[in-house]
Amino acid sequence: MATSSLTIGRQTLAAVRLFIILTVLLGVIYPAVVWGVGRVAFHDQATGSLIRVDGKVVGSSLIGQQFTGAQWFHGRPSATNYTGSTSGGSNLPADDKRQEAAVAARAKALAGLGGTAPDALTMSASGLDPDISPAYAKLQAPSVAKARGISLAEVDKLIAAATTGRDVGFLGEPKVDVLRLNLALQRLTAKG
Amino acid sequence: MSEWVSGVLTIACLVAVLAAVHVPLGDYMAKVFTSEKDLAIERVFYRAAGVDPKSQQRWTRYAVSLLTFSGIGIVVLWLLCVFQGRLPLDRGAAMDWHTSINTAVSFVTNTNWQSYSGESGASALLQTTGLAVQNFLSAAVGLAVAVALVRGLVARKTGLVGNFWVDVVRATIRILLPLSVIAAIVLLAGGVVQDLSAPMVIDTITGSHQTIESGLVASQEAIKELGTNGGGYFNANSAHPFENPNGFTNLFEIFLLLVIPFSLPRTYGRLVGDKRQGYAVLGFMAFLWTTMLIVITWAEQAASHAATGAMEGKEVRFGVWASALFANSTTSTSTGAVNSWHESYSPIGGGGALVNMLLGEISPGGVGSGLYGALIVAILAVFIAGLMVGRTPEIHGKQVGRKEITYSALYSVTTPALVLLGTASALMVRSAKGAILATGPHGLSEILYAYASAANNNGSAFGGLSADQPFLNLTLAVCMLLGRFLPTIAVLALAGSFAAQHRRPTTDGTMPTHTPLFAGLMVGVALLVTGLTFLPVLALGPLAEALR
Known part of the structure; x- marks a missing residue:
């Protein structure tokens, strides 16, 4: 050798x-x-799961967007305000004073909805979370229905359509795609 | 279906797939490193490089080849970082001088600590031809070192440990590349992007704007997990929906980052001609992985009873269970990719991730490095057991004498020394202390996590740390460099000294190293060494937080 x-x-x-x-x-x-x-x-x-309305790209089905105002379903709090050009979270631990204050402020803002949900009180990891929990969607439904002047039943139907269960039945968590839900909402009220 | 059922099914599914795959993959890898034949493409490579694939190296030559190859990797990657603004596909991304040094060292050492942000710090060219290339090569180097050590154990007084160039080329061409192609296609199907067009600015339905990023992500994501690298294409890493779009891709990525480290014990068993030896090492790794998974999942599950549901820094599509599973797997391998922010975890959850790294990345550890780390634990175990019962410590018929135990001890003290000295020095420097986000004991955990991550070549972070500053960038780079290559040299020296020995026949007096008892002894040694070294600092960090 x-x-x-x-x-x-x-x-x-x-x-x-x-x-x-x-x-x-x-x-x-x-x-x-x-x-x-x-x-x-x-x-x-491969090109980003883009959503087009009338041929124009209005977002990606995977990337959350910022929604404000009572007529829209809101996504989760975001450390990056959903700008898309950056991503990340708060990195704050639960017992940090700044975190406690932020959570309290979010809870206060939600008080009018008559309840709260964990994903409504916390920032996502990516700052681009496209989803909210079914519980948070349900919580927002009455106020959105009122602002849009449509029935709660109609809104509930849209939520159900934008909800996906766990992948393959057991992977991950059930979720509501906020952009898809709001697009459906817009379509419905534009028609009416 | 409750969260519990879904979580347990996910883990069961992962374990079942790993159990099924580790046998054929482990056998295949053993064949790759023992085959006498070179593929046609490999012969082209050897001819172009001017190396003789039939020649064998002593450990010193093997180490010089490895250090030369890695050194060139660091220099080239650093140049790519520095000059990315003048190269094609530049869209304004840039790094400071200290960031570029940190990044170059980080990716060549298989750490993938990122003090830059993917979106604004690295061009598509740098990501693809620089960072992703090192994702392959650093993993291949890890495999090479592990195989060299096993060769040393089975060699019969030849003093030879293999040919570095052949090992790296085969690890790349026959193992990492084909698996990455398959993995990348699965990820593409799952929704991971692979696109070179410029980021798109769109008008949203509310009349505002959003940037949709793109990049050659799927190809990079595949080897990022498979090579236990962990450097995210985007800042949010595997939490970014374009890197990890859903529950399926999440499980698939966890599988990818575990599959090679958990298959290597089988390879080891094959190479030493006794599959039971592999099972003992596998049992050792799996026990630690499972224990820590229970700890982290329990901690996060307990924290989720609060109003915030422990969802800070976690994505809705993953939830608590799949986040904890990812966190445990990424820190127990040397991956460091994250799908949730460990700093926002509960004290014991985040502390568990930290402990995984402090164990020395052996449960199952990085590609290659996990196996050689576990074998060092085995050597320490036979040595300690030998002392206790008054027998000559032996492993595979090779004596663990003064030289061998010295190299093993050097291996074992290097990373703890780097972690503790690094942490202590950072706490004395004003600029480093100013980089800490958290207050109280969590601030200490933040710094400790950074140095544990760097020295053990993990790469995950308590992300609140503003690490992109000269002191942290440079000291962490030193920890990554020494934490990778000093242990590597110790392992190769050990391989060389084993290779120079005769293989003694097994007698009644030989302590078996394939039994559950021995695997238990390894667990004891690993916990003892880690516990004695780190308990004081853990008490000041995560434990103090948990008890507050």
């Missing part, structure tokens, strides 16, 4: 050459192949 006789200089040269070849393979060819598969087989997902 021959032992390697490469000198340090040749080692370096070998390392540089190998590094270049591997960079081309792993940094150019590999992502390009995956990109190609995305183009051909998963075009919608």
Whole structure:
């Protein structure tokens, strides 16, 4: 068995050459192949699961948006205000004074709805959480119905349509897609 | 279905799939590293690089090759970070000088600590041709070192531990790349983006604007998890809906980051010619992983009785259970990807994530590094047991003498020393103290978490820390560098000294290393070493918080 006789200089040269070849393979060819598969087989997902209304992109079904005012369902509090150009959370622990104050303020703002939900009191991890819990949606329904001048039953129907259960029956949590819900709401009231 | 049923089913599903996959994958990896044949594409690589794939290296040469290769990786990545603004696909992303040094070291050491933010700090070119390339190569280097150690254990007085170039090329071409292609396609189908167009500014239905980011995410996400790297394409990492869109992709990503580390004990068993040896190591890893999963899940579940439901820093689509499962898996491997912010966890939940790293990333640890870390624990265990019963400590017929125990001890003290010295020094520096977000004991946990993460090459963070400043960037870079390569050198030295020994025949006097008893002994050693080292500082941090 021959032992390697490469000198340090040749080692370096070998390392540089190998590094270049591997960079081309792993940094150019590999992502390009995956990109190609995305183009051909998963075009919608690969380009961001965009939602279009009358041909115009109004958002992504995966990315939450900021909604204010009583006529809309609101998403979760966001550390990034859903700008989309950045992402992240508050990183505050539960017993931090700033966190306690923020939670108290959110609870106060919700007082008019007659209840509260954990996801309404807390910031998401991404700042872009597209979902709220079914409980939080239900909580908001009466005030949205009132602001839009439609019946609670109609709003409940829209919530049900925007609710998805756990993936494959048991993965993750049941959730309501806020953008989808608000788009349905807008469509309904525009018609009426 | 209650949260409990869904959570338990998710864990059961994960365990079942891992149990099914680790056998064929472990066997396959063993074949990859023992095969006499080179693939055609590999021969092209060897010819172009000018290396002889048939030659074998002593540990010193192997280490020099490894350090040269990694050194070049750091320099090239640093240049890409610095010059990303003058290269194609630039959209204004930039890093400070100290950030670029931190980032280059971070990705080459398999840490993926990120003091930059993905959206504004790294161009698509840097992410794809720089960071993602190191996601592959750093994992391949980890595999190479683990295999070199096992070769040392089975070698019969040859003094040879393999060929570094062959190991890295095979780990990449035959293991990481094909698995990544499959994983990336599954992630694409699940909704992860793979797009090179510029971020899109859209008009929302409320009349305001939103930026929809894009990027070559699916390809990077796959190897980010599979290579236990963990560097997010976006700042929010696997909490970002474009990196981890739903409950299925979440479970799939957890599977990816666990699959190679949990399959390597099987590879080890194959390589030493005794599958039971692999099961003992697997049992050791799985016991620690399960125990910590129970601790973290219990802590978060208990915290969720509050009005906030423990949902701060967690996504609705994952909830408490799938977040805790991710947190435990990412910190017990050296991944460090996050789908929720560990700093907002309950004291014991976040503390559990911290303990996972302080254990030394062995449950099951990083790609390669988990196996060699666990084997060091096994060596310490035979040594301690040998002392207790007055037998010569042996593992696989190789004596654990003065030299071997010295290398093992060096391995074991390096990261704790870096963690404690780093934490202590940061607490004495005003600028570092000013970077802490939290108050009281949680502030200490924040700093301790950072150095534990860097020195153990994890990369997750208590994200409140404003780590993008010279002192933290540079000291954390030193911890990542030394925390990766000093233990690596110790392992290779150990491999070399084992390789130079005869393999002694097994006798009645040999302590078996394949029994449940031995796996239990390993657990005891791991807990004892970690406990003795870190209990005081844990008492001042997470434990003090929990008792408040």
